[in-house]
Amino acid sequence: MRHIISILLENESGALSRVAGLFSARGYNIESLTVAPTEDSSLSRMTLVTRGSDEIVEQITKQLNKLVEVVKLVELSGGPFIERELMMIKLRAVGEDREEVKRLADIFRGRIIDVTDSTYTVELTGAGAKLDAFIQAVGGKPILEVVRSGASAVGRGEKALNL
Amino acid sequence: MELTGAEIVVQFLRDQGVEHIFGYPGGAVLHIYDKLYEQDAVKHILVRHEQAATHAADGYARSTGKPGVVLVTSGPGATNAVTGIATAYMDSVPMVVLTGQVPTQLIGNDAFQEVDAVGITRPCVKHNFLVKRVEDVALTLKKAFYLATTGRPGPVVVDIPKDVTAARTHYVFPKSVSLRSYNPVAKGHPGQIRKAVNLMLAAKRPIFYTGGGVVLGEGCESLVELARLLGFPVTSTLMGLGAYPATDKQFLGMLGMHGTYEANMAMHHSDVLIAIGARFDDRVTGNIEKFCPTAKIIHIDIDPSSISKNVKVDIPIVGPVHRVLSDMVEVLKQESRRPDRAALAEWWDMMEEWRAMDCLKYDHASDVIKPQHVVDTLYKVTNGEAFVTSDVGQHQMWAAQFYKFDKPRRWVNSGGLGTMGFGMPAAMGVQLAHPGADVVCITGEGSIQMNIQELSTCRQYGLPLKIVNLNNRYLGMVRQWQEFFYQSRYSMSYMEALPDFVKLAEAYGHVGMQIVEPKDVEPALREALKLKDRLVFMDFLTDQSENVYPMIPAGAGLNEMILV
Numbered sequence: 001m002r003h004i005i006s007i008l009l010e011n012e013s014g015a016l017s018r019v020a021g022l023f024s025a026r027g028y029n030i031e032s033l034t035v036a037p038t039e040d041s042s043l044s045r046m047t048l049v050t051r052g053s054d055e056i057v058e059q060i061t062k063q064l065n066k067l068v069e070v071v072k073l074v075e076l077s078g079g080p081f082i083e084r085e086l087m088m089i090k091l092r093a094v095g096e097d098r099e100e101v102k103r104l105a106d107i108f109r110g111r112i113i114d115v116t117d118s119t120y121t122v123e124l125t126g127a128g129a130k131l132d133a134f135i136q137a138v139g140g141k142p143i144l145e146v147v148r149s150g151a152s153a154v155g156r157g158e159k160a161l162n163l
Numbered sequence: 164m165e166l167t168g169a170e171i172v173v174q175f176l177r178d179q180g181v182e183h184i185f186g187y188p189g190g191a192v193l194h195i196y197d198k199l200y201e202q203d204a205v206k207h208i209l210v211r212h213e214q215a216a217t218h219a220a221d222g223y224a225r226s227t228g229k230p231g232v233v234l235v236t237s238g239p240g241a242t243n244a245v246t247g248i249a250t251a252y253m254d255s256v257p258m259v260v261l262t263g264q265v266p267t268q269l270i271g272n273d274a275f276q277e278v279d280a281v282g283i284t285r286p287c288v289k290h291n292f293l294v295k296r297v298e299d300v301a302l303t304l305k306k307a308f309y310l311a312t313t314g315r316p317g318p319v320v321v322d323i324p325k326d327v328t329a330a331r332t333h334y335v336f337p338k339s340v341s342l343r344s345y346n347p348v349a350k351g352h353p354g355q356i357r358k359a360v361n362l363m364l365a366a367k368r369p370i371f372y373t374g375g376g377v378v379l380g381e382g383c384e385s386l387v388e389l390a391r392l393l394g395f396p397v398t399s400t401l402m403g404l405g406a407y408p409a410t411d412k413q414f415l416g417m418l419g420m421h422g423t424y425e426a427n428m429a430m431h432h433s434d435v436l437i438a439i440g441a442r443f444d445d446r447v448t449g450n451i452e453k454f455c456p457t458a459k460i461i462h463i464d465i466d467p468s469s470i471s472k473n474v475k476v477d478i479p480i481v482g483p484v485h486r487v488l489s490d491m492v493e494v495l496k497q498e499s500r501r502p503d504r505a506a507l508a509e510w511w512d513m514m515e516e517w518r519a520m521d522c523l524k525y526d527h528a529s530d531v532i533k534p535q536h537v538v539d540t541l542y543k544v545t546n547g548e549a550f551v552t553s554d555v556g557q558h559q560m561w562a563a564q565f566y567k568f569d570k571p572r573r574w575v576n577s578g579g580l581g582t583m584g585f586g587m588p589a590a591m592g593v594q595l596a597h598p599g600a601d602v603v604c605i606t607g608e609g610s611i612q613m614n615i616q617e618l619s620t621c622r623q624y625g626l627p628l629k630i631v632n633l634n635n636r637y638l639g640m641v642r643q644w645q646e647f648f649y650q651s652r653y654s655m656s657y658m659e660a661l662p663d664f665v666k667l668a669e670a671y672g673h674v675g676m677q678i679v680e681p682k683d684v685e686p687a688l689r690e691a692l693k694l695k696d697r698l699v700f701m702d703f704l705t706d707q708s709e710n711v712y713p714m715i716p717a718g719a720g721l722n723e724m725i726l727v
Contacts, residue, residue, distance in 0.1 A: 014293070021285055068344060069344060071343060
């Protein structure tokens with residue numbers, strides 16, 4: 001089962017490696033992890049995607065809470081939430097593929113953010129599955145690079161993860 | 164007035180009330196050592212290896228409840244300390260370890276004696292810090308002491324670069340500190356406590372399973388009060404021994420892999436299990452699938468992550484042990500219902516039957532020294548009042564089985580990490596904290612050699628330890644497993660070329676004795692304990708084939724013990 005955990009942690013050097021180290025030391029999976037400072041520069045917000053049974057995820061949240069630098073956390077996948085991921089994908093685009101890639105990008109509401117004679121770089125935002133779908137739709141066209149940010153997520157409604 | 168970082172470190176330790184620190188000097192901490200030289204409020208104990216510094220601080224902490232403090236240099240100083248830090252971490256011992264670091268501008272340059280101390284210790288500390296500015300020294304140290312001693316205690320490392328100890332700033336002792344991200348629970352949830360009490364009152368075959376958390380959390384008095392009020396049996400983990408008086412009739416002895424028959428059988432047949440400050444370690448539960456099949460489980464612990472980690476719990480209570488237990492006592496006192504007397508009488512009948520198996524019996528007529536006999540006799544001649552440290556292996560189990568601890572903080576051993584070489588340095592810390600007390604290190608010829616150099620430290624500080632070396636010329640626990648599970652193929656478990664321990668002790672300026680005959684055990688112990696101001700190394704040549712019983716083999720349940 002896929003779980004998304006959102007964490008507010010002290011924006012200090014070493015905090016990230018404490019979280020990452022916890023996962024490797026205890027044998028938990030990390031599917032993706034994103035982190036950046038919030039509007040309050042003393043705090044970072046991390047979105048962590050992991051897989052495991054409910055019992056394992058309960059242990060993960062308890063162990064995370066035990067880290068001194070973790071201020072607050074919430075398991076978003078326990079309720080309604082919005083998930084977004086950014087992808088930049090560089091494709092070989094020559095001949096009739098050029099028009100086809102443009103069309104695909106439009107269909108997926110992507111934007112072409114860089115152009116050369118032979119390539120397009122498409123920016124695409126959405127849930128992970130949508131990005132997967134785009135890669136699949138591109139099909140036979142040669143992919144030069146895929147850069148994905150990992151998921152960021154926020155809970156729906158009035159509840160917020162803040163201090 | 165401005166102080167240097169080194170002056171701040173020393174002044175802070177004085178202001179914090181630290182009386183002893185254990186350490187070893189080196190380049191990166193020379194500024195600090197220079198400031199230690201100018202005062203005598205903080206007494207520095209010079210060990211012979213940094214590992215011993217951490218174990219000594221650990222023994223000091225376990226026997227007093229105060230945090231142990233360590234000071235070591237960068238690089239190898241820090242790496243040598245790691246085993247002791249991990250030992251303290253596994254047993255939740257409050258400790259603050261100051262490590263020197265190369266100057267900030269050299270960090271990351273592979274400088275002489277540089278290691279990433281914060282990185283290396285991260286998985287085995289409660290928290291750690293690298294102090295990059297002299298302005299942060301005092302507050303960081305305050306945070307370190309606060310974190311080490313509150314909530315679930317543990318070691319905290321503070322890594323201080325050399326240039327930070329030379330820089331100057333204004334110093335004020337921070338009287339208190341708070342961290343927005345760290346708020347240990349102050350009391351248990353009243354609703355959960357009430358639910359637990361209800362379950363306890365309805366129990367027919369209840370048992371208290373108590374761990375090191377009762378000692379660490381100062382919950383011993385409330386535990387005794389609660390157990391007496393209810394009339395329930397009590398069993399303890401290796402770490403919890405002494406929390407409940409071992410000579411009390413409600414005490415069933417230690418449980419687990421080498422626990423008593425009565426304790427393990429009572430666990431297995433219980434219908435309500437009250438776990439207190441214990442963590443369902445694999446050495447306690449045996450095969451988790453077969454663990455306490457009929458029990459509803461109440462679990463009291465300060466650390467939420469201990470709850471339902473290994474065994475699913477029915478009523479979790481997160482809070483400090485002493486507070487939760489005293490709240491339970493209050494609830495019970497206001498309660499008109501009483502425990503089911505008839506059911507309890509029947510339950511005690513069962514337990515007395517198990518007890519009658521006398522699972523710790525051994526051959527009293529043997530013509531070689533039985534190790535159990537040595538511990539038994541030690542218990543007798545010290546009136547059960549000694550502080551006892553141990554190393555790791557068979558002797559540790561015999562110490563736990565045969566020395567009946569009636570008081571907490573008298574039994575000091577490495578339970579979680581199982582660190583050989585722990586016993587003697589830990590005993591040094593205990594002795595420093597309790598100058599007039601009998602401090603005995605029960606050890607084996609394997610373990611003692613892992614920190615034997617500390618005999619020199621004992622000489623320097625006049626620490627009159629009594630070392631009881633149960634010498635069977637084997638790494639006994641390894642040999643026992645090889646006998647049981649590897650067809651007696653004793654691979655690397657025989658100790659050849661042992662030193663003459665009597666001469667060794669004498670070479671360090673101590674008293675050495677070798678005891679070969681069973682009849683000499685008691686006179687030797689009495690004589691040694693009379694030498695109040697001397698360290699006595701007693702080398703007991705014991706039965707080489709003795710095994711620790713009972714034993715639960717790996718994969719078996721608590722009711723599947725090997726008895727002989």
